[in-house]
Amino acid sequence: MTVQPSLLFVFGLGYSAQQLASRLMASGWQVAGTVRSEARAAGLRSRGIDARVWAGEGPLEVPDGAHWLVTLPPGKDGCPAAQSVQACPQLAESVTYLSTTGVYGDLNGAWVAEWSPVNPGSARAAARVKAEGQWLAKTGGRARLVRLPGIYGPGRSAFDRLREGTARRIVKEGQVFSRVHVDDIASGLEALMQRPEVTGVLHLCDDLPAPPQDVITHAAGLLGIDPPPEVPFDAADLSPMAASFYAECKRVTNARAKAALGWRPAHPTYRDGLAAILAAGSGRIFP
Numbered sequence: 001m002t003v004q005p006s007l008l009f010v011f012g013l014g015y016s017a018q019q020l021a022s023r024l025m026a027s028g029w030q031v032a033g034t035v036r037s038e039a040r041a042a043g044l045r046s047r048g049i050d051a052r053v054w055a056g057e058g059p060l061e062v063p064d065g066a067h068w069l070v071t072l073p074p075g076k077d078g079c080p081a082a083q084s085v086q087a088c089p090q091l092a093e094s095v096t097y098l099s100t101t102g103v104y105g106d107l108n109g110a111w112v113a114e115w116s117p118v119n120p121g122s123a124r125a126a127a128r129v130k131a132e133g134q135w136l137a138k139t140g141g142r143a144r145l146v147r148l149p150g151i152y153g154p155g156r157s158a159f160d161r162l163r164e165g166t167a168r169r170i171v172k173e174g175q176v177f178s179r180v181h182v183d184d185i186a187s188g189l190e191a192l193m194q195r196p197e198v199t200g201v202l203h204l205c206d207d208l209p210a211p212p213q214d215v216i217t218h219a220a221g222l223l224g225i226d227p228p229p230e231v232p233f234d235a236a237d238l239s240p241m242a243a244s245f246y247a248e249c250k251r252v253t254n255a256r257a258k259a260a261l262g263w264r265p266a267h268p269t270y271r272d273g274l275a276a277i278l279a280a281g282s283g284r285i286f287p
Contacts, residue, residue: 005030006093008193011081012071013044013051015100016151019186020069021049024193032063052145054078056114062106067193070093070135079131082138089139090283094196096144096189099128099177101203103147107250114201114256121193122244144192145201149252152270153182157277158171158219167220169213170246172233182274184265189259199260202257208269215270222278233285 008024010017010033021031025048032050035041044051054060056075060066062085070081071079077083079097089095105119120126135143152158161167188204213230220227233246257263267273 006193007063007066007067008069009031009033010069010071011060011085013040013049014071015146015153015156016182016185016189017069017071017205018044019153019182020189023186025049033064033069034060034253057084060084062092064091065093067093067196069189070095070097074127074131076107078127078134082134089135089143092139094144094271095130095135095139095142095194096146096192099132099145099147099151101127101147101205101250101252102220102248103129103132104250106248108240109176109249109251110280111251111253113224113253115201116119121248138144142199144199146189146192147201147203147252148185149178149180149205150204151182151185152179152273154277154280156182157221157274158215159274159277161217162219162225164225167216169216170229170233170236171211171213171230171248172237175233175249176211176251178205178209178250179215179270179273180205181265181267181276183276184267187266190264191263195261198260202260203252203254203255204257204263204265205252205267206265206270207254208272210270215274218271219274222274 007030008021014033017033034049035044036053036055040055041051041053056072057080070079071083084227101112102125103118103120103123104116105121118129120129129191132145158167163182172242185204192198217227225253265274
């Protein structure tokens with residue numbers, strides 16, 4: 001008897017999903033999913049991923065028996081995949097929606113757990129809450145809602161901002177952010193795919209919420225260069241989008257992911273994550 005390999009179908013084969021795809025394919029999984037351009041699809045197909053071009057609207061067929069991962073940002077009407085998918089989510093092995101810890105709003109630095117109430121403070125976060133609700137409704141409550149904080153990793157770290165000359169040490173008293181290395185998202189999602197009976201909210205994040213200026217300082221130190229000067233938040237002249245991130249301050253716990261999945265972040269602090277990026281050769285100022 002031939003055993004069919006497990007299949008992951010991703011609505012939005014982006015940065016985090018591709019990291020997960022690499023892990024699962026190394027274990028014999030098949031991976032398919034959507035992108036928005038033929039050029040991106042071709043690149044992913046060359047890596048063995050069945051990438052399909054889908055603009056985010058209109059019908060979309062999904063193979064029965066796949067594990068679904070939804071990474072698409074919501075629009076004003078919620079998640080585009082929830083509105084367009086033709087297959088019944090009940091035919092999926094599991095349905096996982098990647099959301100954001102922004103749904104909790106501002107907690108003045110307090111800790112937020114998976115059972116904390118949502119209180120979105122922006123239209124973007126409110127759209128996430130709406131999309132979460134759509135997936136819970138479509139799956140009869142069995143969707144897994146993975147809420148993520150700030151994501152970093154190779155090509156998307158403080159090293160890159162220092163390289164580009166865009167790194168800023170903006171200081172706002174008491175401000176901290178939680179964050180997660182992309183490798184830890186992938187390992188957490190891999191563990192979740194192995195446990196389709198686990199439902200509800202999970203957080204994938206590291207163990208050390210920290211001020212953003214500390215991350216820049218540490219990255220500069222690893223490179224042996226001076227960090228950029230500190231800039232008070234009130235004098236930073238941030239864009240409305242950038243300023244909105246500083247409007248919320250919270251610390252995010254990952255206790256349920258650890259307990260339910262046996263998962264632990266390989267990079268429990270930003271120091272560990274930055275060291276790993278540098279060791280892999282992705283953090284150098286010059287190629």
